[in-house]
Amino acid sequence: MNRSWLRVYFIMGSNNTTRNPLEVLEEALQGGITMFQFREKGKNAYTGDMKLDLAQKMKQLCHQYNVPFIVNDDVDLAIAVNADGIHVGQDDAKVDVIKRTCPSDWIIGVSATNKDEAIQAMEDGADYIGVGPIYSTKTKSDAKKPIDIIGLAYIRQAVGDLPIVAIGGIGMTNVFPIIKAGADGVSIISAISNANNPRSVAQVFDAYTSYAVSFR
Numbered sequence: 001m002n003r004s005w006l007r008v009y010f011i012m013g014s015n016n017t018t019r020n021p022l023e024v025l026e027e028a029l030q031g032g033i034t035m036f037q038f039r040e041k042g043k044n045a046y047t048g049d050m051k052l053d054l055a056q057k058m059k060q061l062c063h064q065y066n067v068p069f070i071v072n073d074d075v076d077l078a079i080a081v082n083a084d085g086i087h088v089g090q091d092d093a094k095v096d097v098i099k100r101t102c103p104s105d106w107i108i109g110v111s112a113t114n115k116d117e118a119i120q121a122m123e124d125g126a127d128y129i130g131v132g133p134i135y136s137t138k139t140k141s142d143a144k145k146p147i148d149i150i151g152l153a154y155i156r157q158a159v160g161d162l163p164i165v166a167i168g169g170i171g172m173t174n175v176f177p178i179i180k181a182g183a184d185g186v187s188i189i190s191a192i193s194n195a196n197n198p199r200s201v202a203q204v205f206d207a208y209t210s211y212a213v214s215f216r
């Protein structure tokens, strides 16, 4: 995979916004997000046909803007909509099973909160790891304890040049320390999904991450 896709990795489900999620996604795409993850879970999340329909529409929108479309957790849904990849956590489907049963060109992302999980994901053949939570977050009720910049830097040192995206409580002002600590980009839910103007916030993330990455 192209590590620059991780630069501004937006994640959203229908319950991460009070607005029409398709409009929010389109504005974020216009602002320059570089990858998107459909994460439809938690309170009032769509299931069944509504989930499938939203996923299909979101994938179509992402592809209009040449942005990879990743599905969170749900391997069957990712296959059904012909997604570009899947993101799995420690309690989700295993990478070896995905590699055996899913399209070989899929982008496979794995969550890691500590060094052991990160090394295991690398050995399993993950294309990238989602490292965090970096800071505290209200978006994920079962999030682990934040690992801060220091935890991120420690994981970077352990995994060589494996692509890393940082996640958890990230706002525009956190971009520089996070990229400096070794992340290839930032994963964001609420800072974009709840913004008054998702397009301009995505634009700022795009500008800050480009600038920060150029110093590495």
Ligand SMILES: Cc1ncc(COP(=O)(O)OP(=O)(O)O)c(N)n1
Pocket: 009, 011, 037, 039, 072, 073, 087, 088, 089, 090, 091, 092, 109, 110, 111, 112, 129, 130, 131, 140, 165, 167, 187
């Ligand atoms: C890019 C990225 N990193 C980490 C996560 C978290 O995945 P997981 O630990 O499986 O938790 P849920 O998102 O499934 O609640 C992620 N989704 N994306």
Ligand SMILES: Cc1ncsc1CCOP(=O)(O)O
Pocket: 132, 133, 136, 137, 138, 139, 140, 143, 167, 168, 169, 170, 187, 188, 189, 190, 191
């Ligand atoms: C899915 C996920 N995994 C770790 S923290 C988190 C939530 C990130 O959301 P936000 O960007 O709103 O803090």
Ligand SMILES: [Mg+2]
Pocket: 072, 073, 087, 088, 089, 090, 092
């Ligand atoms: Mg998961």
